[in-house]
Amino acid sequence: MDTITIVSITSLLAGILYWLFGMGRAAEQTKRRAADVSFGSINSEKVKDKYNQYSKFFRHLDQKPEQVADFVNVFYDLITDMYEYLWGQSFHFSPSIKGKTRLESTRIHEEMLADLMGANSSQKILDVGCGVGGPMRAIAAYSGSHIVGITINEYQVTRAKAYNEKAGLDEHCEVVCGNFLKMPFEDESFDGAYSIEATCHAPKLEDVYREIFRVLKPGSMYVSYEWVTTELYNSEDPEHVEIIHGIEIGNALPRLRRYSDIAEVAKRVGFEVVKEKDLAKPPAGVWWSRLRKTKFSNWKKRMMVMVLEKLGFVAKGTGEVQEMLLRTIHHLARGGETGIFTPMHMILCRKPEKQQQA
Numbered sequence: 001m002d003t004i005t006i007v008s009i010t011s012l013l014a015g016i017l018y019w020l021f022g023m024g025r026a027a028e029q030t031k032r033r034a035a036d037v038s039f040g041s042i043n044s045e046k047v048k049d050k051y052n053q054y055s056k057f058f059r060h061l062d063q064k065p066e067q068v069a070d071f072v073n074v075f076y077d078l079i080t081d082m083y084e085y086l087w088g089q090s091f092h093f094s095p096s097i098k099g100k101t102r103l104e105s106t107r108i109h110e111e112m113l114a115d116l117m118g119a120n121s122s123q124k125i126l127d128v129g130c131g132v133g134g135p136m137r138a139i140a141a142y143s144g145s146h147i148v149g150i151t152i153n154e155y156q157v158t159r160a161k162a163y164n165e166k167a168g169l170d171e172h173c174e175v176v177c178g179n180f181l182k183m184p185f186e187d188e189s190f191d192g193a194y195s196i197e198a199t200c201h202a203p204k205l206e207d208v209y210r211e212i213f214r215v216l217k218p219g220s221m222y223v224s225y226e227w228v229t230t231e232l233y234n235s236e237d238p239e240h241v242e243i244i245h246g247i248e249i250g251n252a253l254p255r256l257r258r259y260s261d262i263a264e265v266a267k268r269v270g271f272e273v274v275k276e277k278d279l280a281k282p283p284a285g286v287w288w289s290r291l292r293k294t295k296f297s298n299w300k301k302r303m304m305v306m307v308l309e310k311l312g313f314v315a316k317g318t319g320e321v322q323e324m325l326l327r328t329i330h331h332l333a334r335g336g337e338t339g340i341f342t343p344m345h346m347i348l349c350r351k352p353e354k355q356q357q358a
């Protein structure tokens with residue numbers, strides 16, 4: 001062997017060693033991180049089963065709308081930990097605001113609801129589809145209202161309660177496990193209600209709006225951020241159809257509604273529509289930028305989960321769940337870029353006073 005070959009081989013070996021060492025450190029780090037995406041919700045043997053159950057559900061959804069709640073529940077068993085890991089305790093989008101962090105713009109988007117409802121410290125407010133309660137805690141702290149959240153997912157209830165306690169807000173915030181199509185609350189028992197990116201999970205919007213109308217006191221306000229297709233959506237355009245279908249599959253949605261359906265449904269159940277606005281429209285800053293920033297890091301995360309799954313550090317099926325999320329992230333961003341989809345079609349409604357109802 002000549003010197004050049006020896007030098008090349010040595011540096012190659014050194015390179016490999018360096019790389020392996022780096023990998024070892026990275027593996028340690030990722031192992032620690034894996035604890036955050038560990039499906040605390042599910043026994044780890046079950047992740048793959050749950051994922052298969054979810055996919056099967058989706059294929060048969062059109063035939064069985066009454067199973068949607070179960071299907072949504074399985075979905076949130078699968079992704080609650082990953083959502084928290086990626087986005088924190090608020091599971092919704094918000095317009096980006098110049099000079100504000102993502103957390104700050106998230107808070108502003110949440111506090112806007114309190115302002116729209118006119119929430120104050122003597123009121124009891126309902127959070128329809130509350131997730132792990134990020135918005136509930138922000139709104140309780142901001143307005144002083146007493147908030148009752150409802151979610152279909154038991155695991156989220158546990159998380160939300162723990163966070164409420166940790167934030168010292170458990171006197172202000174209650175969390176109940178239940179279906180928002182059939183809520184365990186008395187008629188006319190709330191002074192206000194809001195829903196953030198949650199009613200899109202109902203097979204029929206009318207059913208959830210009617211239920212919210214029932215539990216509100218006359219004269220009180222309901223405000224919602226709805227996921228809808230916009231006026232730019234063209235159902236004849238195959239790319240549009242693919243994007244919207246991709247959003248539905250990756251988010252456990254029965255069928256996305258059109259922006260123009262929302263007010264119609266609200267009026268049909270008895271609400272007065274006070275205001276309606278797509279909060280994603282310019283000059284609002286884009287809401288999907290955070291989904292686009294991470295192309296390279298998506299690739300890294302993919303590799304990481306693949307390795308972790310092979311080594312048995314995370315449950316079998318984690319990779320598939322992650323693939324589903326990454327696909328849906330792509331479809332959501334395309335929905336935003338093309339302008340055919342918005343996750344923040346805001347509608348503000350009032351339940352009329354008694355004498356006006358008849």
Ligand SMILES: C[S@@+](CC[C@H](N)C(=O)[O-])C[C@H]1O[C@@H](n2cnc3c(N)ncnc32)[C@H](O)[C@@H]1O
Binds near residue numbers: 129134179201
């Ligand atoms: C995208 S998450 C939004 C959570 C929360 N609003 C937030 O912004 O952080 C949708 C929520 O709706 C809840 N949900 C969906 N269908 C439901 C149903 N039928 N009854 C009660 N909650 C439901 C899910 O459990 C989940 O908590």
Ligand SMILES: *[C@@H]1O[C@H](CO)[C@@H](O)[C@H](O)[C@H]1NC(C)=O
Binds near residue numbers: 121122
């Ligand atoms: C809260 O708002 C309601 C309805 O507008 C009002 O009647 C009540 O006096 C307010 N309470 C406080 C403490 O501001």
